[in-house]
Amino acid sequence: MRIIIDILTPKQCMFFSKLIENLGERGHQVFKTTRRYREVIELLKLKGIEAKVVGEHGGKELASKLKASGQRILELVSVCEGVRLDVAVSFSSPEMARVSYGLKVPHICINDSPHAEAVARLTVPLSERLLTPKVIPKNAWVKYGIAAEQIVQYNALDPWVWLKDFKPDARVLQDLRLDRNKPVLTFRTEESHAAYLLGKTQKRTSIIPLIKDVLKEDGDLQIVAVPRYREQAEALREAFKDKIAISESAVDGPSLLHYTAVFVGGGGTMNTEAALLGVPTFSCYPDEPSRIERFLIRKRLVTRETDHKKLVDRILATLTKADQEKSEQSARVQRLVKDFEDPIEIITREIEELA
Numbered sequence: 001m002r003i004i005i006d007i008l009t010p011k012q013c014m015f016f017s018k019l020i021e022n023l024g025e026r027g028h029q030v031f032k033t034t035r036r037y038r039e040v041i042e043l044l045k046l047k048g049i050e051a052k053v054v055g056e057h058g059g060k061e062l063a064s065k066l067k068a069s070g071q072r073i074l075e076l077v078s079v080c081e082g083v084r085l086d087v088a089v090s091f092s093s094p095e096m097a098r099v100s101y102g103l104k105v106p107h108i109c110i111n112d113s114p115h116a117e118a119v120a121r122l123t124v125p126l127s128e129r130l131l132t133p134k135v136i137p138k139n140a141w142v143k144y145g146i147a148a149e150q151i152v153q154y155n156a157l158d159p160w161v162w163l164k165d166f167k168p169d170a171r172v173l174q175d176l177r178l179d180r181n182k183p184v185l186t187f188r189t190e191e192s193h194a195a196y197l198l199g200k201t202q203k204r205t206s207i208i209p210l211i212k213d214v215l216k217e218d219g220d221l222q223i224v225a226v227p228r229y230r231e232q233a234e235a236l237r238e239a240f241k242d243k244i245a246i247s248e249s250a251v252d253g254p255s256l257l258h259y260t261a262v263f264v265g266g267g268g269t270m271n272t273e274a275a276l277l278g279v280p281t282f283s284c285y286p287d288e289p290s291r292i293e294r295f296l297i298r299k300r301l302v303t304r305e306t307d308h309k310k311l312v313d314r315i316l317a318t319l320t321k322a323d324q325e326k327s328e329q330s331a332r333v334q335r336l337v338k339d340f341e342d343p344i345e346i347i348t349r350e351i352e353e354l355a
Contacts, residue, residue: 001086001355004031004105006076006096007051010250011269013043014162015091015110018344020049026348033079033096035072039228042250054079055095073098080105086355089347094122101126106354110347112158114140115290121145129350131343133157135295152350156340157292159273164342166277168258176245176256178222183261183322185315186224186274187211189232190266190286206286207266208239213312215243221319224260226251226270261322262315267293275301276337278330280318284311300332 003023007016016032023030032051034040044051055072058065072095080088080099088100092111100107109127114120114136124130125145132141134153142148173180187207211223223244227233236246247256254273257263263274267285274281275296283293283304296302305311318325 001028001352002031002083003028003351003355004033004080004083004085004088004096006088006090006093007032007034007044007049008037008040008091008093010039010043010253011158012091013040013047013049014253014269015158016089017047017049018161019089019347022344022348023351026352031079031083031085033076038230039250046250046252052079069094077102087351089351090123092116092119092123094119097123097126108347108351108354111141112136112292113290114144115288128354131347131350133292133343136291140291152346154341154343154346156337156343157272157276157295158343159269159276160337160340161343163254163273163276164337164340166254166258169252169255170259172252172255173259176224176247176251178224178245178259180259182222183319184222184224184256184259185214185319186226186256186260186263188226188263188265188268188270189228190284191228191268206284207264208235210264210284210308210311211240211244213308214315217312217316218319219243224256226253226256261326262318264311264315271302272296275329276333278326278333280322280325280329282311282315282318299336301329301336 005016007013020030033054034051036053036056054075056068058068076095076099080103085105087108088096088105089108090096092109097107106128107126108129109123110131112133121144124141130141130146130151132153134155138148138151141151178184189207225236225244226247227236233246233248253270257274257277257279260279263279264282265271267283271281271283272292281302283302284306289304293302297304305314
């Protein structure tokens with residue numbers, strides 16, 4: 001069977017690396033595509049995945065997003081029409097969904113973000129199947145134009161795909177010049193370029209004043225910042241020089257989180273990763289919490305705090321009892337994941353049945 005997979009974000013790289021491996025072991029031929037996008041290109045290299053670069057990320061302006069998407073559709077057509085494809089798979093790639101539909105190739109959509117309305121509207125109605133975590137009800141998706149019977153749910157959160165058999169690599173500490181014997185406080189910047197957050201985030205990043213106030217209280221803390229975009233990295237360097245470690249290239253996120261005492265994230269996959277790895281996790285996501293975040297808050301795996309001063313106080317308080325907090329968090333995680341399914345097995349089954 002010939003399958004094409006479009007890989008557009010760091011999360012998708014982590015997720016699809018496991019699917020690619022499983023499909024290959026089952027004898028399927030897998031074609032991989034991606035786009036010019038710093039974190040993704042670097043992470044694909046880190047994971048040893050060769051993917052054809054088609055088009056580029058459109059940036060944060062709506063017009064540039066639209067132009068980049070339109071151009072990418074044209075380029076993807078040229079890639080796909082020369083191969084007799086059986087199935088296309090993407091994590092709600094608007095371009096892959098449109099090209100698949102136009103070439104009459106069944107499209108399987110994976111998505112855990114119904115709050116990202118634009119990409120849902122552009123992909124869900126064009127898909128033969130939608131695969132999504134069970135914590136997201138089907139009615140959250142039906143409104144986008146897909147029948148309930150076309151939705152397949154799995155009992156897991158997406159990062160479980162790559163965390164269930166994860167083994168940490170201590171080299172991440174050396175790469176970031178971190179002392180293993182001192183607690184690490186890790187910050188992840190917010191997603192400032194996503195269409196669903198345009199106008200809701202600061203021009204640079206909201207974690208800069210947060211880190212400054214934490215350092216005022218304890219200037220000896222080991223702090224790591226993981227930016228999403230070059231302008232965020234530049235703003236962090238300008239603000240802190242060598243006072244904190246800044247990840248300048250794609251980082252082994254799960255390994256860094258394994259050695260992290262407290263994590264503070266602006267929303268997204270790294271929040272869920274940290275929570276499932278047993279790391280005390282604070283979310284300062286700049287909009288209403290997603291369904292995944294609300295689920296993690298209910299399970300006491302993520303603490304949401306958007307008040308700046310309260311967040312600084314809670315971070316510092318948690319650091320004073322980091323070992324105890326991490327032990328309690330890990331116990332809650334174990335209770336949650338004991339019944340988790342492997343999403344890759346379910347997605348593979350759907351691919352083979354559809355084809």
